[in-house]
Amino acid sequence: MALPKVLSRSEDTRKQRTQLIKKTQEGLKVGPNQRSAETTPVVRYRGVKKSFGEVEVLKGIDLDIMPGEKVAVIGPSGSGKTTLARLLMTLERPSGGIIEVEGEPLYHKRVGEGLVPADERHIARVRSKIGMVFQHFNLFPHRTVLQNVTEAPIHVKKMPRRLAEEKARAMLEKVGLIEHIDKYPGQLSGGQKQRVAIARALVMEPKIMLFDEPTSALDPELVGEVLAVIKEIAEKGDMAMMLITHEMQFAREVADRVLFTDGGKIVEQGTPEEIFEHPKSERLQAFLARFRNGFGGGSQ
Amino acid sequence: MTSLETLISLLPTLMKGLVVTLEVFLLGSVVAAVLAFIAGLMRLSKFRIVRFLAAFYVEFFRGTSLLIQLFWIFYVLPFFGLDLSALTAGVLALGLNYGAYGSEVVRSAILSVPRGQTEAAIALNMSPVLRFRRIILPQAWPLMIPPFGNLFIELLKGTSLVSLITLSDLTFQAMSLRTTVSKLEIPIFALLLIIYFVIAYAVTLVMRALEKKATVGRA
Numbered sequence: 051m052a053l054p055k056v057l058s059r060s061e062d063t064r065k066q067r068t069q070l071i072k073k074t075q076e077g078l079k080v081g082p083n084q085r086s087a088e089t090t091p092v093v094r095y096r097g098v099k100k101s102f103g104e105v106e107v108l109k110g111i112d113l114d115i116m117p118g119e120k121v122a123v124i125g126p127s128g129s130g131k132t133t134l135a136r137l138l139m140t141l142e143r144p145s146g147g148i149i150e151v152e153g154e155p156l157y158h159k160r161v162g163e164g165l166v167p168a169d170e171r172h173i174a175r176v177r178s179k180i181g182m183v184f185q186h187f188n189l190f191p192h193r194t195v196l197q198n199v200t201e202a203p204i205h206v207k208k209m210p211r212r213l214a215e216e217k218a219r220a221m222l223e224k225v226g227l228i229e230h231i232d233k234y235p236g237q238l239s240g241g242q243k244q245r246v247a248i249a250r251a252l253v254m255e256p257k258i259m260l261f262d263e264p265t266s267a268l269d270p271e272l273v274g275e276v277l278a279v280i281k282e283i284a285e286k287g288d289m290a291m292m293l294i295t296h297e298m299q300f301a302r303e304v305a306d307r308v309l310f311t312d313g314g315k316i317v318e319q320g321t322p323e324e325i326f327e328h329p330k331s332e333r334l335q336a337f338l339a340r341f342r343n344g345f346g347g348g349s350q
Numbered sequence: 351m352t353s354l355e356t357l358i359s360l361l362p363t364l365m366k367g368l369v370v371t372l373e374v375f376l377l378g379s380v381v382a383a384v385l386a387f388i389a390g391l392m393r394l395s396k397f398r399i400v401r402f403l404a405a406f407y408v409e410f411f412r413g414t415s416l417l418i419q420l421f422w423i424f425y426v427l428p429f430f431g432l433d434l435s436a437l438t439a440g441v442l443a444l445g446l447n448y449g450a451y452g453s454e455v456v457r458s459a460i461l462s463v464p465r466g467q468t469e470a471a472i473a474l475n476m477s478p479v480l481r482f483r484r485i486i487l488p489q490a491w492p493l494m495i496p497p498f499g500n501l502f503i504e505l506l507k508g509t510s511l512v513s514l515i516t517l518s519d520l521t522f523q524a525m526s527l528r529t530t531v532s533k534l535e536i537p538i539f540a541l542l543l544i545i546y547f548v549i550a551y552a553v554t555l556v557m558r559a560l561e562k563k564a565t566v567g568r569a
Contacts, residue, residue, distance in 0.1 A: 147389075180476050188470035192488045202474035205484060247470075254474060282503050 061242045090153045092179075092257050092290045093138060098147035107133050109314040110147065115258065115292065120284050121292045122305035122322075125257050126337060129311040135260040138292075140173055151176050152257065178206075180324045181256030185263040187243040189235040189250070193280040193324045195222065199250045214253075221249040225279050235256070241272030247278050252283065258290040259283075265297060273297070280304065298341055302326055310334045357537055360527060362543060367523030374440050374509045374519060375549070379502050381445025386452025386498075393457045404453065411450035417481040417511050419443045424515040440512035448505045451496065458488060492564040497558030503550045510546075520545060 091114035100108040107130045114122050123131045136142045138149060140156070148165070154174045156176045158165035167308055168176075175308055190198050198217035203209040209217075216218065222228050225245040235243055244264055251259060261280060265273040277300050284304045295301050308325040310318045310333075318331045331337045411419065416486065424439040463486050471481040471553035513522035524542045528535055 139473055141472060174475055182473040184466060186466055188466035190485055206475050250399055
């Protein structure tokens with residue numbers, strides 16, 4: 051039943067990192083008050099719930115993501131995995147629970163011992179630590195590739211234009227698009243668009259980057275180039291990542307930890323090996339079996 | 351047959367009217383555009399009362415006739431102590447009326463910018479003002495231009511009604527020429543037709559140029 055074992059170039063470093071993260075997570079268990087600064091999770095969900103009308107899509111999520119940790123989220127459509135990311139990006143408001151970013155509540159402000167709903171300014175400040183790449187790219191069609199990437203540094207971070215352009219060029223070089231910087235998004239392929247979107251999010255230097263099914267809207271032959279870029283970022287960067295994906299092989303290669311969500315809950319989590327080779331829950335076993343039978347689309 | 355000289359003799363009077371027509375048209379268009387934006391944005395407000403006020407304005411001015419609005423502003427408001435010049439009244443009535451229609455153009459153009467654009471802007475931590483100014487408006491604007499072109503042409507034709515509140519516009523001058531110079535109905539009204547058409551066509555060309563400029567680079 052095992053997926054073919056593929057060792058990525060960074061397998062060793064990834065294992066080291068996994069161990070480190072495991073240690074810090076064990077460290078966490080001693081209790082929140084003894085947490086030192088270096089073990090503060092970059093993101094923490096505590097009892098997070100979300101309903102759309104009558105439908106409860108998240109039924110109480112508890113999750114810590116450590117600095118630099120790469121977490122893949124898999125699960126059937128409608129299992130709430132996208133909502134998990136959208137709540138963190140403040141695109142939806144949670145119906146209950148607390149989300150913390152580097153120990154600071156995202157939607158709340160601490161007042162004495164209690165928490166009160168935060169204003170937009172507080173949310174904006176905390177949000178600056180989060181970046182997101184969307185399934186449908188959402189590039190700005192009225193701006194060139196370069197302008198897409200410099201828009202936020204110049205107008206949000208108030209970076210001098212020359213510096214912003216310098217950084218944007220470096221980032222576009224990294225994703226292999228330096229020769230397209232004066233084109234408009236309409237002139238690019240899907241894979242190129244998504245790489246611009248990645249550069250645009252990266253240039254803001256978030257502490258955690260959310261990838262919401264970044265290859266689901268791509269033609270099959272363009273999936274590889276985007277996954278390669280994400281993988282490279284994952285291997286180099288100390289930025290945490292939440293990867294919502296249907297690319298099982300990719301999740302296996304890149305993630306330190308894999309979460310399986312179903313029915314609005316995290317049903318099972320563990321290392322890629324644990325999840326893909328020794329799935330415990332029936333639901334995960336059934337889900338993986340469906341993929342193996344070719345319903346999920348392959349990777350690369 | 352009318353000679354070229356008689357045609358030319360009609361022109362100075364018509365030109366005087368043309369100046370008034372253009373004045374009412376341009377000022378009315380500015381007022382209409384400003385009101386269209388204000389009311390259009392108000393209709394997208396998250397506050398119910400703001401949305402209601404804008405909706406009331408829009409429905410009221412769309413639902414009553416321009417002519418009657420002109421009469422109210424010019425002949426009735428003085429009884430309430432608001433005495434406006436004919437030009438002000440004409441500009442105001444046209445602006446209010448077409449601004450109401452225009453607000454729907456603004457509203458629907460803004461709504462037709464995909465939700466993903468706002469989400470991408472939020473993910474880049476752009477403030478609501480920044481999102482609107484740098485992301486939403488530049489994409490909504492090209493969608494507004496063609497329907498605004500229609501409205502401006504409608505507004506131009508609507509200016510002929512201001513002759514009924516004592517303004518000596520193009521239509522008024524044509525009518526007075528008809529009564530002072532005999533047997534020249536055909537050339538007078540032919541000229542009238544042509545002049546309105548030329549202005550309307552100029553509006554079309556300007557809007558086309560604006561649209562081209564607004565969509566540079568987009569596939």
